[in-house]
Amino acid sequence: MLSTIILVVAVFLILRFLYNRRFNYWKRQGIPERPSYFEAYNLNKHSVMTWDSKNYEALKDHKFGGMWEMLYPVLYLRDLDLIKQIFIKDFHHFVNRRTFPTNNEKDHTKLMLSFRETDDWKELRNILTPGFSTVKMRRLFTLFDSCAKRYMDYLHSKCDSPIEFRNAMGKYTMACIAESVFGIDCHAFGEHQTEFFKMGKAYMDFSPWRVFKLMFVSNYPKVADFFGLNVFHQDADTYLTKVVEDVLRSRKGVKGNHNDFLEIMRENSEEQEHGQKVLSEHEIVAQCMNFFAAGSDSIETVLIWATYELAKNPDMQQRLYKEVNEGMTKNGGELTFDTMTDMEYLDMFVSECLRKYPPTMRAERRCLKDYPVPGTKYVVPKGLFVHIPIYPIHHDPMYWPEPEKFDPERFTKENKSARNQYSYLPFGYGPRTCIAGRYSIVETKICLAHLVQNFVISTCEKTEPKPIYFHLSLKPVNGTWLSLKPRKR
Numbered sequence: 183m184l185s186t187i188i189l190v191v192a193v194f195l196i197l198r199f200l201y202n203r204r205f206n207y208w209k210r211q212g213i214p215e216r217p218s219y220f221e222a223y224n225l226n227k228h229s230v231m232t233w234d235s236k237n238y239e240a241l242k243d244h245k246f247g248g249m250w251e252m253l254y255p256v257l258y259l260r261d262l263d264l265i266k267q268i269f270i271k272d273f274h275h276f277v278n279r280r281t282f283p284t285n286n287e288k289d290h291t292k293l294m295l296s297f298r299e300t301d302d303w304k305e306l307r308n309i310l311t312p313g314f315s316t317v318k319m320r321r322l323f324t325l326f327d328s329c330a331k332r333y334m335d336y337l338h339s340k341c342d343s344p345i346e347f348r349n350a351m352g353k354y355t356m357a358c359i360a361e362s363v364f365g366i367d368c369h370a371f372g373e374h375q376t377e378f379f380k381m382g383k384a385y386m387d388f389s390p391w392r393v394f395k396l397m398f399v400s401n402y403p404k405v406a407d408f409f410g411l412n413v414f415h416q417d418a419d420t421y422l423t424k425v426v427e428d429v430l431r432s433r434k435g436v437k438g439n440h441n442d443f444l445e446i447m448r449e450n451s452e453e454q455e456h457g458q459k460v461l462s463e464h465e466i467v468a469q470c471m472n473f474f475a476a477g478s479d480s481i482e483t484v485l486i487w488a489t490y491e492l493a494k495n496p497d498m499q500q501r502l503y504k505e506v507n508e509g510m511t512k513n514g515g516e517l518t519f520d521t522m523t524d525m526e527y528l529d530m531f532v533s534e535c536l537r538k539y540p541p542t543m544r545a546e547r548r549c550l551k552d553y554p555v556p557g558t559k560y561v562v563p564k565g566l567f568v569h570i571p572i573y574p575i576h577h578d579p580m581y582w583p584e585p586e587k588f589d590p591e592r593f594t595k596e597n598k599s600a601r602n603q604y605s606y607l608p609f610g611y612g613p614r615t616c617i618a619g620r621y622s623i624v625e626t627k628i629c630l631a632h633l634v635q636n637f638v639i640s641t642c643e644k645t646e647p648k649p650i651y652f653h654l655s656l657k658p659v660n661g662t663w664l665s666l667k668p669r670k671r
């Protein structure tokens with residue numbers, strides 16, 4: 183009997199010790215915290231947006247604080263100067279992000295730019311960056327313009343009744359990514375869903391379970407291995423891999439005239455002369471998957487909300503139409519790269535969409551070597567996760583008066599220069615900023631320009647006044663229903 187009591191007490195004390203050691207982490211460091219141990223396990227109730235916004239509010243009076251992801255402590259940054267420091271000046275302490283270090287041979291994430299580490303990342307980034315130069319953007323412009331024109335034809339054929347734009351925008355962004363990255367026409371605007379479209383959607387399904395898996399695999403890779411958990415949809419991954427391999431095979435040894443990323447990477451894999459690192463086929467496939475995952479959903483989100491705001495704000499829509507129409511009329515009814523770049527209101531409008539609805543709601547870094555936080559006694563230990571809360575900063579009234587109001591005037595030259603530039607972070611900042619910021623802006627603007635040039639967009643009975651967001655992205659759960667009326671030519 184006595185020995186049982188001793189055993190129970192001993193187990194209790196050990197558990198208590200372990201609990202205190204883990205959960206008093208921030209207290210021991212003297213850092214304010216929001217104890218959010220279980221929110222990552224409860225993502226069907228909380229979106230990343232609500233989770234991050236609660237942390238931001240709770241740590242209101244602090245430059246930074248502690249929070250938790252799946253029982254692991256995470257440093258949560260609020261102060262813009264510190265964010266700047268970590269993104270740029272002290273970047274060498276924060277080069278890496280989260281990784282998914284499983285032993286799964288087929289897993290592409292290890293090879294993706296987004297999850298590569300340190301020198302390996304730098305080398306790959308140098309290889310891929312020229313693919314996003316202005317010259318390449320001009321070439322991609324033609325490709326996106328052609329997708330947008332086919333998209334307008336599709337919308338003309340459907341506009342007798344209200345259109346659901348989460349679905350419709352998905353067709354445009356899928357067409358753009360299929361052609362610009364994979365080098366294929368995925369027939370997105372046909373009556374029947376093609377295999378590419380179906381598999382692409384499956385690959386991008388960020389349900390609460392998928393988000394949970396993502397965090398779980400990165401925090402507990404060994405357990406994930408044991409249970410055979412993967413980050414992405416396995417069938418979709420296999421299908422998309424085969425698409426890339428087939429295109430690469432069909433182009434082998436052929437000098438083509440392709441404007442897509444696959445071609446840029448293929449050219450690199452055949453240029454071995456200058457001792458430069460060459461991409462293997464496996465690495466090329468991984469980058470295609472990375473661009474697909476990072477690029478299609480995010481642009482779709484911006485475009486859904488941009489269309490929604492155009493419908494809600496007819497005066498803004500009219501101003502945008504006027505600007506686009508004047509620009510296109512000067513060019514015989516065509517949109518050109520230069521006229522589009524000169525459209526100031528279009529730029530302001532898109533910037534405000536990215537401010538109010540940032541598709542990537544937080545940036546992340548993992549501390550590479552101990553980092554003494556300037557002006558404090560706190561040292562960020564090597565290995566700790568750091569979160570930069572993009573959504574809450576974009577909605578902080580300190581930087582953005584009436585943050586819930588949609589107002590492109592925030593992005594006039596004068597207003598921009600009067601504001602701390604680090605209060606606007608849709609693409610992150612510094613050497614590890616989004617590699618495709620300009621690509622995204624070009625694809626978004628082309629679509630909006632054609633949309634206002636072709637249609638008057640308005641709300642309808644089915645338009646939800648307060649849409650609910652998905653868990654990982656800001657997409658509306660129930661879609662966005664709007665009416666389109668063709669403009670008279």
Ligand code: HEM
Binds near residue numbers: 615
């Ligand atoms: C509106 C659209 C997009 C938004 C808002 C967006 C936002 C972001 C953000 C916030 C980051 C993290 C930056 C940081 O950690 O500092 C990022 C990284 C990245 N994005 Fe985007 N992105 C968009 C579109 C795209 C597209 C179209 C592609 C590919 C074609 C892409 C590829 C990437 C890649 C590869 C990275 C990782 C870069 C690296 O680690 O070096 N993104 N993006």
